[in-house]
Amino acid sequence: MTQYAKDYSVGELMCVTLAKEIEDGDVVVLGSFTPLAYASYILAKITHAPNITLLAYASVDTRPFQLSFTRAEAAATRGAALMWTMLEDLNSVHLKGRGDVEAISSIQADQYGNINLSVIGEYDTPKLRGPGGAGAPEVIKMHRKMIGYFPSHTTRTFVPKVDVITGTRYVIGAKERVKSGYRPGPIRYITNLAVISKEEKDRPFKIDSLHPGVSVEQVVENTGFELEVPKDIPQTEKPTAEQVRLLREEVDPYGTIAFDFKSGKERLEYLNEILQKELESIGY
Amino acid sequence: MPAENKVAKLSDITKIIKDGDRVAVGGSWLGSHPMAIIREIIRSKIKNLTAITVVGSIDIDMLIGAGCLSRLMFSFVSMEAFGLAPNFRRAIEKEGLPYDEITGLAVIIGLEAGGRNIPFLPYRGPFGSDLIKYRPEFYKNIKCPFTGEDLIAAAAIVPDVAIIHATRADHAGNAQIEGTSGTDIEMMRAAKKRIVSVEEIVTDEEIRKHPEKTKIPKFQVDMVIEAPLGAHPCSCAPDYVFDPWHIMKYMQAATSPETFRQYLDEYVMKPEFEYLEAIGGMRQAAILRRLAREVKFL
Secondary structure: OOOEOOOOOHHHHHHHHHHHOOOOOOEEEOOOOOHHHHHHHHHHHHOOOOOOEEEEOOEEOOOOEOOOOOOHHHHHHHOOOEEOOHHHHHHHHHOOOOOOEOOEOOOEEOOOOEEEOOEEEOOOOEEEEOOOOOOHHHHHHHOOOEEEEEOOOOOOOEOOOOOOOOEEOOOOOHHHHHHOOOOOOOEEEEEOOEEEEEOOOOOOEEEEEEOOOOOHHHHHHOOOOOEEOOOOOOEOOOOEHHHHHHHHHHHOOOOOHHHHHOOHHHHHHHHHHHHHHHHHHOOO | OOOOOOEEOHHHHHHOOOOOOEEEEOOEOOEOOOHHHHHHHHHOOOOOEEEEOOEEOHHHHHHHHOOOEEEEEEOEEEOHHHOEOHHHHHHHHOOOOOEEEOOHHHHHHHHHHHHHOOOEEEEOOOOOOHHHHHOOOOEEEEEOOOOOOEEEEEEOOOOOEEEEEEEEEOOOOOEEOOOOOOOHHHHHHHOOEEEEEEEEEOOHHHHHHOHHHEEEOHHHOOEEEEOOOOOOOOEEOOOEOOOHHHHHHHHHHOOOHHHHHHHHHHHHOOOHHHHHHHOOHHHHHHHHHHHHHOOOEO
16 A cells, blocks of 8 residues: 655645656656756656666766755766757757656746736836746747646736747647647646646636645636636545655755645745755765 | 867957857756856956857846846746746846847747748747747748648757857867757757857867767867856756755846846856855865765665
8 A cells, every 4th residue: 555645745746747748668858947846757767667767967867866956967068968058959859749748837828728927017128037048938839738736826927828839739639739740748737826727728727636735616717718617626645654764865865846736935045955965975 | 190189278269259259158047057158258248149049047047137238039937946037037027128029949949940941940939929920030830841731930040159068078069968958959950159168178089088078070069168157057967966045046146137237246257166165166066066976765
């Protein structure tokens, strides 16, 4: 019988849930350094999906490595089977349609599968200038699955229509995707409250599962667009005791996953704590 | 004939980078940006540049904060886990810095087109993105002449100058990159003039021991500059990690133009060797190198 963890953080729950999206044999692109997503892929690689290919920074098929705040790039590089330029990545994975998962996050996401990493407000006179999408606007369409993770599920993030469409899934639905030269796969968002997904163009996002202790009303109230609410919604499977142990002792002993859930001054203090531990680990 | 020698001093970059140039800046995320050259651009007071970046961070933010840019082409500028880039945000939100936000693949494919000396390359681009509407000079909807399929044409990007940071090079400019090459190679191929800074200048015998590591041939390099720790506070994988302590200081300083001016005076507006002292010298370098060595696989 599966032994579930008695004590786990919402970050760990999201991490384990995202790891389940990874299937053995997948080609997984790591993108910008986002501890939660990185931890998920590495957890998948050392548990149920040992044959995935990880692409991190310039590395191809890097070994699973222990996360820290400063060392992901050095580890990925030292564990690489091959080193590629971004263009070689694009040619072989993205444009070829061989990518399976490259989880993204976004400032806003809407009911149509659009994301906004550009601006809040008017494009030419923005209230907030975001970082831009890097490859996200394109990869969410090209890869088999469009997976998003959102540490803060609110009506500010999930809006009816994004202010600016930085990128979009564009072709939604299995038949349409195949016809347009893409592999079929869902849009799925893993949040701090629930898992929601969209598989057909003309149907709304549906609640797949609710995290333990979260109600349907809470999810509906915090989502700025219509959701399909099935009669019986399962609870998101809790992390097992072993998954939590692996995360805390092997994958992420410095606690970088929690970083995404902190803000402002607290975030800075937490970072200083992590860095202190990293210094101690090398004998300083 | 004497042997080719493109080795120059950091201050010689003004022979190549001129006011008003379009400068492609190598490196990606918080890795391998040519920061010693960036600092020298600021010291030399080169102005009205258009910076071109795929995934930029402190390199672009610093150029903006120092007033060196009159335009920016980017797909992403962020201080990653440290937060949004403060000078970048302020310049766009408050000061109206003109910019071209282009999707990541379009910048990379545009540089590739530039390198191939053709005006565009087609791909299954970001259909449905508003950026196509906002910047039609970089995107066109086209039909495949063979199948009729809808495609996006990404316009060629030809920078006046490319600047990158590499692991080592010989005097002629054959440059090796051991870590994250990002779009450095495409930038060097596309640009009209190119500068590479390196951790170390070595003999051509040394380069020939590992030809597979050489990513840039000498004919795509116009100037070589030795700049140890030249990517700092960014990383140069796998030799050293980015410097989170310095980047935190930077983030604090960049919260206002006044405090950022103090940062520039304290760290940038002095000779590069004094910069290396100011950031903690040998001890700090040893920590960053040690972190990069001590990684653990599972």
